[in-house]
Amino acid sequence: MINKLVEKIKKTGAPIVVGLDPMLNYIPQHVLDKAYAEYGETLEGAAEAVWQFNKEIVDKTYDLIPAVKPQIAMYEQFGIPGLMAFKKTVDYCKSKDLVIIGDVKRGDIGSTSAAYATAHLGKIKVGSKEYTPFGEDFATVNPYLGSDGVNPFVDVCKEEKKGLFILVKTSNPSSGEFQDRIIDGRPLYEWVGEKVAEWGADCMGDEYSYIGAVVGATYPEMGKVLREIMPKSYILVPGYGAQGGQGKDLVHFFNKDGLGAIVNSSRGIIAAYKQEAYAKFGPENFGDASRAAVEAMVADISGALAAAK
Numbered sequence: 001m002i003n004k005l006v007e008k009i010k011k012t013g014a015p016i017v018v019g020l021d022p023m024l025n026y027i028p029q030h031v032l033d034k035a036y037a038e039y040g041e042t043l044e045g046a047a048e049a050v051w052q053f054n055k056e057i058v059d060k061t062y063d064l065i066p067a068v069k070p071q072i073a074m075y076e077q078f079g080i081p082g083l084m085a086f087k088k089t090v091d092y093c094k095s096k097d098l099v100i101i102g103d104v105k106r107g108d109i110g111s112t113s114a115a116y117a118t119a120h121l122g123k124i125k126v127g128s129k130e131y132t133p134f135g136e137d138f139a140t141v142n143p144y145l146g147s148d149g150v151n152p153f154v155d156v157c158k159e160e161k162k163g164l165f166i167l168v169k170t171s172n173p174s175s176g177e178f179q180d181r182i183i184d185g186r187p188l189y190e191w192v193g194e195k196v197a198e199w200g201a202d203c204m205g206d207e208y209s210y211i212g213a214v215v216g217a218t219y220p221e222m223g224k225v226l227r228e229i230m231p232k233s234y235i236l237v238p239g240y241g242a243q244g245g246q247g248k249d250l251v252h253f254f255n256k257d258g259l260g261a262i263v264n265s266s267r268g269i270i271a272a273y274k275q276e277a278y279a280k281f282g283p284e285n286f287g288d289a290s291r292a293a294v295e296a297m298v299a300d301i302s303g304a305l306a307a308a309k
């Protein structure tokens with residue numbers, strides 16, 4: 001799957017991922033009204049609104065982008081109907097040939113990690129039958145339980161040709177509380193980065209490993225160091241847009257080949273119609289606003305990369 005991701009990034013010229021993180025307050029009223037008219041103001045109604053919202057955004061952007069990243073919490077908050085909307089979104093994106101990064105941030109003791117890996121990247125046997133539970137292509141993984149919490153994910157990736165993005169340095173304001181602590185002379189995130197490079201070394205695709213890392217756009221200096229520590233790992237870079245990251249901050253997350261990083265924006269794309277820059281589209285045309293925001297993001301990042309050459 002890493003080869004497909006790299007190919008699609010080259011083909012679209014867009015090292016970006018659209019984060020499908022739907023909150024009800026991002027969904028235009030006309031979409032909510034229609035869903036509530038059919039299902040009532042229920043969890044089912046909310047899930048229907050989420051699904052219709054996602055579908056429109058995907059329809060308006062899929063030809064420009066290589067990948068999407070649905071964040072499962074945004075669906076879980078609507079219980080079982082929400083999880084069904086998550087699965088419907090994954091399947092629909094797959095039908096559009098997008099690479100799907102399941103942002104599930106899992107990690108546990110080995111046997112439990114194995115079940116999480118099966119759920120999101122693998123297959124499950126029920127009697128004589130086999131099923132694909134959620135069927136994403138990549139999953140985000142929290143490495144804090146150590147190697148035995150990560151290895152079951154790696155094993156499923158090897159079997160299924162899937163991939164991981166392992167949290168190394170997160171974008172949030174408090175990420176330094178633990179991740180920046182100096183241990184044996186180096187910050188913890190560097191130790192985790194080294195481990196990601198090690199886990200990834202025997203998981204190579206054609207050019208890059210299918211064991212990648214997450215490093216926040218909000219910490220560009222740390223991104224530069226981590227790029228060197230993990231030269232063969234793709235870096236998923238969240239924090240663009242709503243959290244303040246801009247193209248010019250991101251240059252060092254990329255390798256000299258112009259590859260190696262994929263930048264996520266969620267609110268900045270899916271709720272673009274609420275921003276002044278895209279207000280002219282209006283809530284009715286929220287999908288067109290998202291498309292314009294994708295185009296602006298690609299131009300910002302490619303411009304920064306070209307200027308740095």
Ligand SMILES: O=C(O)c1cc(=O)[nH]c(=O)n1[C@@H]1O[C@H](COP(=O)(O)O)[C@@H](O)[C@H]1O
Pocket residue numbers: 019021071103140169170171172214215216238239240241242243264265266267268
């Ligand atoms: O793993 C992630 O995707 C992630 C890691 C991180 O360090 N920071 C971070 O913001 N994320 C996710 O990236 C998305 C960011 O959303 P926006 O700030 O709206 O673009 C959310 O889905 C977060 O859960």
